[in-house]
Amino acid sequence: MKAMVLNGICSLKENRKPLEMVELPDPVPGDGEILVKVLACGVCHTELDEIEGRTPPPKFPVVLGHQVVGRVERMGSKTGKFQIGDRVGIGWIYSACGLCKPCIKGNENLCENFKATGRDADGGYAEYTVVSEEFAYKIPDIFSDSEAAPLLCAGAIGYRSLRLTSIKDGQNLGLTGFGASAHLVIKMARYQYPSSKVFVFARSEEERNFAKELGAVWAGDTEEEPPEKLDCIIDTTPVWKPIAEALRNLERGGRLVINAIRKEEVDKESLLHLDYSTHLWLEKEIKSVANVTRRDVSEFLDLAAKIPIRPEFQEFPLEEANKALLELKGRKIRGAKVLRIGF
Numbered sequence: 001m002k003a004m005v006l007n008g009i010c011s012l013k014e015n016r017k018p019l020e021m022v023e024l025p026d027p028v029p030g031d032g033e034i035l036v037k038v039l040a041c042g043v044c045h046t047e048l049d050e051i052e053g054r055t056p057p058p059k060f061p062v063v064l065g066h067q068v069v070g071r072v073e074r075m076g077s078k079t080g081k082f083q084i085g086d087r088v089g090i091g092w093i094y095s096a097c098g099l100c101k102p103c104i105k106g107n108e109n110l111c112e113n114f115k116a117t118g119r120d121a122d123g124g125y126a127e128y129t130v131v132s133e134e135f136a137y138k139i140p141d142i143f144s145d146s147e148a149a150p151l152l153c154a155g156a157i158g159y160r161s162l163r164l165t166s167i168k169d170g171q172n173l174g175l176t177g178f179g180a181s182a183h184l185v186i187k188m189a190r191y192q193y194p195s196s197k198v199f200v201f202a203r204s205e206e207e208r209n210f211a212k213e214l215g216a217v218w219a220g221d222t223e224e225e226p227p228e229k230l231d232c233i234i235d236t237t238p239v240w241k242p243i244a245e246a247l248r249n250l251e252r253g254g255r256l257v258i259n260a261i262r263k264e265e266v267d268k269e270s271l272l273h274l275d276y277s278t279h280l281w282l283e284k285e286i287k288s289v290a291n292v293t294r295r296d297v298s299e300f301l302d303l304a305a306k307i308p309i310r311p312e313f314q315e316f317p318l319e320e321a322n323k324a325l326l327e328l329k330g331r332k333i334r335g336a337k338v339l340r341i342g343f
């Protein structure tokens with residue numbers, strides 16, 4: 001099969017083609033696993049973190065990609081959840097042990113042996129991939145392949161982030177950063193919490209206008225002060241300055257949820273300007289989001305079909321994965337980037 005592989009950690013500033021197109025043997029499904037013919041795979045900021053070593057894959061070469069939509073092509077033994085030809089999705093959670101303390105409590109996202117698709121196991125930047133059927137989801141028919149792909153990561157983790165804010169209808173929600181995840185969160189928030197006002201912080205004018213089109217009552221630059229304090233804020237930026245700004249804008253007792261797998265070091269000194277009374281006092285909370293559970297992915301797919309949420313997307317052929325990644329790095333974002341494969 002054709003696959004775009006990462007052969008090692010590198011800097012995207014120096015290496016503009018971090019992924020290489022190669023021919024690999026087709027993967028073979030083992031016990032409980034299905035072989036999936038990939039149709040579409042979303043391009044996520046986490047791939048940049050993997051390439052640049054902030055969340056490094058344990059072995060190389062590796063096939064990246066954890067927002068995979070495809071059809072069941074073959075089944076290993078001890079399977080039965082799907083039929084050949086079913087359209088399925090695979091998200092960031094590739095497997096969890098099911099036995100450790102977090103797993104037993106239903107927090108498989110915190111599993112000590114959590115394995116991520118496209119990092120700890122080969123993912124969807126390829127014509128085929130293999131996964132345990134227990135970690136694959138039926139894709140609702142109303143979505144096209146490219147619409148469904150971004151739902152599997154940006155959507156599912158956005159759903160988890162929104163859940164972790166503990167927002168109640170009528171409370172003010174802030175979103176700092178307005179990429180693929182946030183543009184899905186605003187749609188969920190407007191459906192689930194119709195009386196809540198959404199405030200968006202984004203660096204580019206284009207993103208701010210897009211936020212208003214999607215129903216934000218206010219959109220400003222990261223440093224701007226919104227007209228009202230915010231009960232909860234979800235941060236999806238890769239940097240630190242928005243964290244300090246968000247804490248300043250929180251209502252007393254408010255919660256900041258950080259949805260980022262790693263933060264870049266470039267502006268870490270912004271944290272030195274944290275002032276206890278302005279940024280932290282009055283019981284402000286900070287919580288990070290780690291990974292997703294299967295429950296997040298499947299509940300979110302159902303919710304997305306009901307609303308319905310149809311992500312804006314931009315398609316690239318598999319061989320242009322490097323281009324899609326560089327555009328993401330350069331923050332040329334309007335909707336989600338999706339690789340279209342094998343159709």
Ligand SMILES: [Zn+2]
Pocket residue numbers: 044045046066092153154
């Ligand atoms: Zn992702």
Ligand SMILES: [Zn+2]
Pocket residue numbers: 096097098099100101102103104108110111112113114
């Ligand atoms: Zn576990």
